[in-house]
Amino acid sequence: MSVSLTNEQIERYSRHIILQQVGGKGQEKLLGGKVLVIGTGGLGAPAAMYLAAAGVGQIGLVDFDVVDLSNLQRQIIHQTKDVGKPKIQSGKETIAEMNPDVTVHTYNELVNSANIRDIIRDQDYDFIIDGTDNFPAKFLINDACVMEKKAYSHAGIIRFQGQLMTYVPGQGPCYRCVFPTMPPKDAVPTCRQAGVLGVMGGIIGTLQATEALKYILGIGDLLNGYLLTYDALTMTFRKVKIPHNHDCAVCGDHPTITELVDYEQPACDLRNH
């Protein structure tokens, strides 16, 4: 057989290969796939773990933080023994134990305007997952992905709520089409201040991983042009259509944002970890 999966891989990924939309060739695409996960917290932890289990061959992990005891309620890639360890190291170790087919690239950095494009280019990632917990990073990731022409999944979680959308280059809309500018400082609390039900990252983060897998496989309909919101208390999903804004400052017809911007992080965030 010309398909180069080993017998062990055929067994490991058999439930993928059986799927008509995946097959052996689809699994090979996943093994050749490259996904960058920015933030290995509530969203990034489950996303990275499912991508690793699925056999996405190269996974980049970006995080500047160390594992804190208060992370373990939701950031399931990290274990109790990992408290105090850099999150990227802990994440890399977990993935290595899960699936030897996966190569993990680590970036022990806080993404900013100076490094994010280089990180994306480092392995020419196919898809980027925004698993960050603050607005400066979310706008930065959006703008960088638009400029680098990379598909990515935006998501956010807080309390019992979550949302996500997928950006596909050239097709829009991007995050800025929906949210043109940063919210006023402290107008919106982060989950550090407001709390979050642990499972929210699992639900929304695995939806992000689903989008990454579909994008690599080239199957199904992406959450491109829609914002999906989830309310755990009322158990309600809403899929809201969002238009591409042709006047968008970054992805519109005449972009005015052509350089990345480092927005200021609200002071309370910096104090709290």
Place this chain on the structure above:
Amino acid sequence: MSEAWKIDDTIDITDVVCPITFVKVKMALEDLDDGQILGVHLNEGEPIQNVPRSLKDEGHKVLSVSQAADGTYDLVVQKGGREL
């Protein structure tokens, strides 16, 4: 009977169990072009009950099924030979 067909490739799945049986046949078919023909050697019991059915579900055409003296079976399958 299989002699009637020009077999493009063959696969033996008597050494594996469900679901790897079907997985291996499916992967062998992926390497063929539509209309090409695969011979499959498989065990009686669960494999012969399930593999042909799964192949039909995915749009392939089972051209013939024959049982050997040792109880194993030989399938002849045409890739994409069946309208879904």
